[in-house]
Amino acid sequence: MRVFPELAREFAAAEDGFERLWTPHRMAYIKGDRPSEAAGEGCPFCLAPQRADDAEGLIVHRGKHCYVVMNLFPYNPGHVLVCPYRHVALYVDLTDEEAEEFTSLTRDSLRALEKASAPLGFNIGMNQGAVAGAGVQAHLHQHVVPRWGGDSNFLPVIAQTKALPMLLEDVRTQLVAAWPR
Template sequence: MEENAADLAGTPDGFGRLWVPHRMAYIGGENKQGCPFCRAPGLSDEEGLIVARGSHAFVLMNLYPYNGGHLLVCPYRHVADYTELDGDEVAEVAHLTRTAMTVLRAVSGPDGFNLGMNQGAVAGAGIAAHLHQHVVPRWAGDANFLPIVAQTRALPELLADTRTRLAAAWPGEDD
């Protein structure tokens, strides 16, 4: 029996499709065993999607970003609540957040940012057990119909490529 494209794609219904097969890893539970923020620093920067490392905290790409360039600033120590951080950790999370904003402006030219920490699952924290600061670049017109209608976001660049560009622009200790 010979199959044609219509048989494989289903019956036309007037809707377009945006295929995002990379999301199956998330749906299937990949990267949900253990704490990904504790695991990432033990990987190479490329494999862990780490943009920068400090003494007490690090910056990595969000695997499921709201926007291109969505970064997370995490302390190395596995703590859930902002009040559990010591002074050095608070200072470095703040410093890395500021640097992330500066680098994103230089590399991607966003019009603004959303910054935030969701403290606890009830507040929206997907990984509530390990504190992380979101740094989400925003552009005028970046919110369109896709998230509302299709519950999908269109990202213009692969995470690894964004990580490479941001890491290359990150200032060194002497900068």
């Protein structure tokens, strides 16, 4: 906490027993301050592989039909995404060749992460559609998230901790400004 650490500790932990992790950098993602998902135009998964420099596009590996890219909003260090080059929304829309490489690159991502950072486990999955939690619905992508004991994902379930995307002071300022006069 920046301004009111004593007050924050008192209010944040007293009522429900949860500790809070403040992650204000995630507000851009939550508010939807990201480009359009139209194929090629603003879709981040169409744009990333178009960059001449893989480091600039955060590309980890390029295959013939799919590629692996770092997640701009990672749950953990090493959180990567496996994406087809083709702009398709659903797993069932992949061709057989794309699906085969999609699976192969997922396995390769696991192997590379094991070698690079020795995680104790992984979350692997894709969210298809807004109600399933897809941040970018129009372009299929699979998450590969390395996991360690006590890390940041599923915190309320395993560690009685909540990750909050805004600081108390910032929320309060917004509420004061929006309060009915």
